[in-house]
Amino acid sequence: MQKKDIDWGNLGFGYIKTDKRYVSNYRDGAWDEGVLTDDDKVVISECAGVLQYSQSVFEGLKAYTTEQGQIVTFRPDLNAERMMDSAARLEMPPFPKERFIDAVVQTVRANAAYVPPYGTGATLYIRPYMFGSNPVIGVKPADEYQFRIFTTPVGPYFKGGAKPLTICVSDFDRAAPHGTGHIKAGLNYAMSLHAIVSAHKAGFDENMYLDAGTRTKVEETGGANFLFVTKDKHVVTPKSASILPSITRRSLLYVAEHYLGLPVEEREVYFDEVKDFAECGLCGTAAVISPVGKIVDHGHEILLPSGMDHMGPVTQQLYDTLTGIQMGRIEAPEGWIHVID
Secondary structure, eight states, rough: OOOOOOOOOOOOSSSOOOSSSEEEEEEEEEEOOOOOOOOOOEEEETTTTHHHOOOEEEEEOOOOOTTTTEEEEOHHHHHHHHHHHHHHTTOOOOOOOOHHHHHHHHHHHTGGGGGGTTSSHHHHHHHEEEEEOOOOSSOOOOOEEEEEEEEEEEESSSSSOOOEEHHHHEESSSSTTTSSSTTBBHHHHHHHHHHHHHHHHHHOSEEEBBBTTTBBBBOBOOOOOEEOOOTTOEEEEOOOSSSOOOOOHHHHHHHHHTTSSOOOEOOOOBGGGGGSSEEEEETTTTTEEEEEEEETTTEEEEEEEEEESSOOHHHHHHHHHHHHTTTSSSSOOTTTTOOOO
């Protein structure tokens, strides 16, 4: 299979149209068989449920070329389950797990020429999403839905290595108690846009959101979970019903415990504790782990001992181990790697 003529080593993290995408429609209480299509345009009514009442959910995962030359995806079953949970919360018909995985496989296989070669630092980003497609003017769930997957080759999230970020404690709330913070819905990300633009204008890379109920506990950023390392090398991640259950975070905790032999804790993390941690990172699909060097709380600076020059040692170990598993350099736990070709 001939790869596309792309400068893989200089790819950014942006959209490039690929040859095929997957589409399935839900009508009369059932999903159709689904097809691969060349057409990248979505045509819907001006009154579609997604446009009027933001009924949409999505996922994000990647396909990799391993050291052995295979094309694989990482834990797509968990993306399928999370999307089913997200859909159920917004009164949307869940797209079945096995069909989700099969659709991912079909789409990646059809775009195999866009999967970057091993060693380039690039990957194929996979975006499954679903939305209400029929006209809805009264406030109610749509009756018809469309599930789609597109792919795009992307470069590493951080060119030239991951430099520690400076983040600020946000004055905005990301999610309400008993709200939708635990699902991957477009409306959650729309709510974060003003806050992240405001943070960027103030010279910060990201926000740290505190719990909306008491504003005393760490939750997450607009698009990533927090991961902390204590001075005695315990790996700690915040626990909250408002936090999106990150697949990357879940995998990093397993790596910490079972590969690196480190104690792990998933618990409430009070902001007062942050000054005592040795390392901090933001974890998610795009960058795996982004190190944090400084946290600013309304002018008060918390400098992490790991510093502003490079990842902390434990964060680096976690990053190297998980990316080693994804790229086939390190043996993966059973079921983590789904081979496509």
